[in-house]
Amino acid sequence: MNFVAAEALPAAAIPTAPAALALEATSINEWLMRMQEASRKRAYIGTYVVTFGGNMSSAKIWHVCEGDQQMERVETLTGAPRSIFRHNDRVVTFMPESKVVRSEKRESLGMFPDLLQSTDGRIADYYKLKPEGVDRVAGVAVNVVVLAPKDSMRFGYRVWTEQKQGLVVKLQTLDTDGKVLEQAAFSELQLDAPVRMDKLLHMMGKTDGYKLEQQPVLVKTTASAEGWVLKAPVAGFKPMSCYKRPAGASGSAAQDQPLQWIFSDGLASVSIFVEPLDRQRHDRESSMSMGATQTMSRQLGAYWLTVVGEVPMATLQLFASGLERKK
Amino acid sequence: MNSNLPNTPSDPLTREILSALADGELAGAEFAVALEACQRDGDAAFASWSSYHLIGDVLRSPASGLRVADAQFLARFNQRLNSPLSQPFGGQAYAQDSKAYSADLEPVAQKIQPAMVSGPDRRAASNDGSFRWKLVAGFASLAAVTSVAWNISGLSSPASTGQLAQAQLPLQQVLVASPQGPVLRDARLEELLAAHRQLGGRSALQEPSGFLRNATFENDGRR
Numbered sequence: 001m002n003f004v005a006a007e008a009l010p011a012a013a014i015p016t017a018p019a020a021l022a023l024e025a026t027s028i029n030e031w032l033m034r035m036q037e038a039s040r041k042r043a044y045i046g047t048y049v050v051t052f053g054g055n056m057s058s059a060k061i062w063h064v065c066e067g068d069q070q071m072e073r074v075e076t077l078t079g080a081p082r083s084i085f086r087h088n089d090r091v092v093t094f095m096p097e098s099k100v101v102r103s104e105k106r107e108s109l110g111m112f113p114d115l116l117q118s119t120d121g122r123i124a125d126y127y128k129l130k131p132e133g134v135d136r137v138a139g140v141a142v143n144v145v146v147l148a149p150k151d152s153m154r155f156g157y158r159v160w161t162e163q164k165q166g167l168v169v170k171l172q173t174l175d176t177d178g179k180v181l182e183q184a185a186f187s188e189l190q191l192d193a194p195v196r197m198d199k200l201l202h203m204m205g206k207t208d209g210y211k212l213e214q215q216p217v218l219v220k221t222t223a224s225a226e227g228w229v230l231k232a233p234v235a236g237f238k239p240m241s242c243y244k245r246p247a248g249a250s251g252s253a254a255q256d257q258p259l260q261w262i263f264s265d266g267l268a269s270v271s272i273f274v275e276p277l278d279r280q281r282h283d284r285e286s287s288m289s290m291g292a293t294q295t296m297s298r299q300l301g302a303y304w305l306t307v308v309g310e311v312p313m314a315t316l317q318l319f320a321s322g323l324e325r326k327k
Numbered sequence: 328m329n330s331n332l333p334n335t336p337s338d339p340l341t342r343e344i345l346s347a348l349a350d351g352e353l354a355g356a357e358f359a360v361a362l363e364a365c366q367r368d369g370d371a372a373f374a375s376w377s378s379y380h381l382i383g384d385v386l387r388s389p390a391s392g393l394r395v396a397d398a399q400f401l402a403r404f405n406q407r408l409n410s411p412l413s414q415p416f417g418g419q420a421y422a423q424d425s426k427a428y429s430a431d432l433e434p435v436a437q438k439i440q441p442a443m444v445s446g447p448d449r450r451a452a453s454n455d456g457s458f459r460w461k462l463v464a465g466f467a468s469l470a471a472v473t474s475v476a477w478n479i480s481g482l483s484s485p486a487s488t489g490q491l492a493q494a495q496l497p498l499q500q501v502l503v504a505s506p507q508g509p510v511l512r513d514a515r516l517e518e519l520l521a522a523h524r525q526l527g528g529r530s531a532l533q534e535p536s537g538f539l540r541n542a543t544f545e546n547d548g549r550r
Contacts, residue, residue, distance in 0.1 A: 032531045039535045050543045059543040063535065072535070074542040084542045106525055106538075123531065157532065171536045184540045218526075243526060258519065262527050269530055271523040281515065288516075291544075293523075295516065306516065308523040 028124045031145070035159070038166035041065050046138065046189035047077070052182040052291030061186075064195035071197045073204075085204035092204050101210040107241070123266035126150050126236040135160060137169045138189040147267065152176045153235060153315045154268050155292065162191070173292040176312055182291035219244040223261045224326070228274065232322040234315060236265035258306070263319070270309030272319055277304050287313060296320060 043065065049058040062073040074084040083094040093102045132144040142160040149156050156178070160170035170185035223229065223242045230239070245257035258275040282304040287296040292310040298320060299305070305323065307316040347353050348361045524541040 036531070036534060048539050048543050050540050057544045059539070061539060072538070074539065076543060078543075082542075086538065104525065159532075168532075168536050171532065171540075182540075184536055184543070241526070258522075260522055260526060264527075264530060267530050267532055269523075269527040271519070271527040273519050273522070293520070295520065297516070306519050308519060308527070 028127065028129045028147075031129055032123070034166045035161055035168055038162070039168055040070055042165055042167045042191060043193055043195045044167070044189060044191050045193040045195060046186040048074075048184065049187050050182070050184045050291075055291075058187070062193075062195050062200065064197050064200065066197050069197065071195075071200045073200050083203075085200065087201065087204060092207075094207075094210060099210050100213050101207050102213045102215065104215045122236065122238070126154065126265055127156075127267060132158070134163070138186040140169060140189060140191065142169055146174075149176075151235065152312065153318070154265060154311055155181065157267065160185075167191070173310065216246055219246060221259075223259075226259055226274075227326045228259070228261065229324055229326050230319070230322045231324045232318070234263070234270075234318050234322065237263040237270060237319075238265070240264050240269070263309075268310045270307065270311055270316065270319055272323060273306040273308070274300075274323070275304050275306075277302050287316075289313070301325070 043063060045060070045062050047058060048061050049056060051057075057076070057078040059077055060075045062071075064071050070086070070088055072084075072086040074082075074086075076082045076084075081096050083096070085092045085094075089106050091104050091106050093104075095101070127147045127149055130146045130148050132146055135142050135144050137160050141163045143163055144158065144160050147157040147159065155176070156174040158172040158174060158180075159168055161167060162169055169189060170183070172180045173182045175181050221242050221244050223239065226242065226244070240262045242259065242261045244259055258273040261272045261274070263270045263272075277299060282297070282299065285296075285298040287294070289295075293308065294311065294313050294316055295306065295308045296313065296316045297304065297306045300320070300323060305320050307319050309316055309319075348358070353361050530537055
């Protein structure tokens with residue numbers, strides 16, 4: 001799909017209303033698909049930097065794709081040293097300082113095409129694609145667009161994509177005033193780098209000398225089955241999944257483990273955690289902001305709620321006040 | 328364990344608490360409670376802190392003379408450290424500032440007669456030439472951690488420079504290492520954040536940006 005055509009769309013003659021909306025949905029979804037494909041297919045090595053407030057974290061990234069297999073290696077350059085390997089939806093994290101290795105399966109990875117299908121035109125209902133010209137980032141020529149939210153319940157995004165194929169090289173999360181909450185960008189990038197999947201797979205499997213940290217097997221459930229309902233749905237956000245944690249994750253009983261209910265509007269996600277109230281630990285309602293991620297905690301009857309998401313605090317509060325025990 | 332250490336946040340700040348804090352003997356809940364005591368007794372804390380280090384300096388320095396930081400200078404330095412924190416984590420910036428300030432401490436000279444000093448013979452917490460810098464850095468990180476803890480406990484920002492309001496640090500706070508220096512975080516919240524990153528990334532931006540961002544930034548202090 002020619003990205004230039006999508007960019008030219010807003011300037012074209014205005015079609016009839018339903019057709020216009022359909023075109024809008026198509027263009028935003030097509031843009032996202034193209035961006036996704038490029039990110040998967042292009043091999044690269046780069047230095048990735050995440051900044052918010054006065055904080056900066058960086059990592060070295062290797063990425064390669066062979067057929068339908070994707071491989072990434074992340075070496076953190078800031079804070080605790082970590083080597084993270086991803087092969088499709090399997091993620092292995094090495095922690096050299098404690099000699100612990102963690103292996104987990106992440107459902108959210110590799111589900112993108114299905115995600116687009118399930119959201120239909122939903123992303124276009126809540127976000128508008130606005131081209132912002134061209135620029136140069138990490139030595140490559142890029143196109144700049146803004147995914148502008150249509151209401152104040154979600155954040156916006158400014159995305160820089162490499163002109164030839166659409167790989168995302170820089171991404172800013174913008175709050176409701178358009179202020180930059182967080183930025184993730186390549187400071188240097190080597191495209192079409194000679195990354196070898198077999199070598200990365202080999203490194204991913206070298207767990208000698210490391211203690212394997214057992215990941216608790218999560219039980220998929222539904223909020224309804226667990227007795228919870230969101231009486232007032234939050235516009236744009238659809239429930240995606242719900243998980244229960246089994247007993248013994250940290251020595252506590254199963255019913256003390258928080259239930260996690262996940263929502264998404266296609267670009268942002270929110271997790272509601274519900275656990276039984278423990279007066280010793282749950283003594284203060286609070287909220288915290290870390291770049292794009294906002295969290296809030298409060299009591300709900302005999303339970304303690306923690307809501308986490310890359311959305312404005314007011315949206316988290318809507319989720320918290322909408323949650324109810326089933327009658 | 329020192330039985331003079333506070334058990335509850337309302338216990339008064341004592342020299343024992345401060346010396347244990349200065350010597351890095353406290354950790355976990357004790358550390359949090361000690362910080363809370365410092366916040367409450369701001370002025371007393373500063374006076375005790377200065378004299379504690381002065382005593383230490385005298386005991387470690389040659390008898391020929393001693394330089395001590397000008398109290399006014401340190402007060403201004405303190406103010407600068409406590410001035411508006413727009414970000415939750417400021418330790419990194421403070422540590423860098425303190426290096427510049429330690430050079431300034433040298434020209435400020437004031438002789439102290441060792442005979443006037445009385446106090447217990449504290450074990451040498453450090454006996455190298457960079458002790459003075461460590462004093463400043465230690466003070467800087469104390470102030471930074473105090474401010475960070477306060478921001479995280481969910482209260483509104485400080486009303487004025489240098490004046491930290493009453494802040495009860497909740498239990499279950501853990502001190503975790505982060506690139507920004509020591510930071511107080513709730514252990515359970517850390518787990519939930521990790522769970523959200525792991526399972527909650529249902530986003531068209533997850534690949535590669537969301538995943539890479541989480542992988543780069545994930546500093547949950549778990550070693």
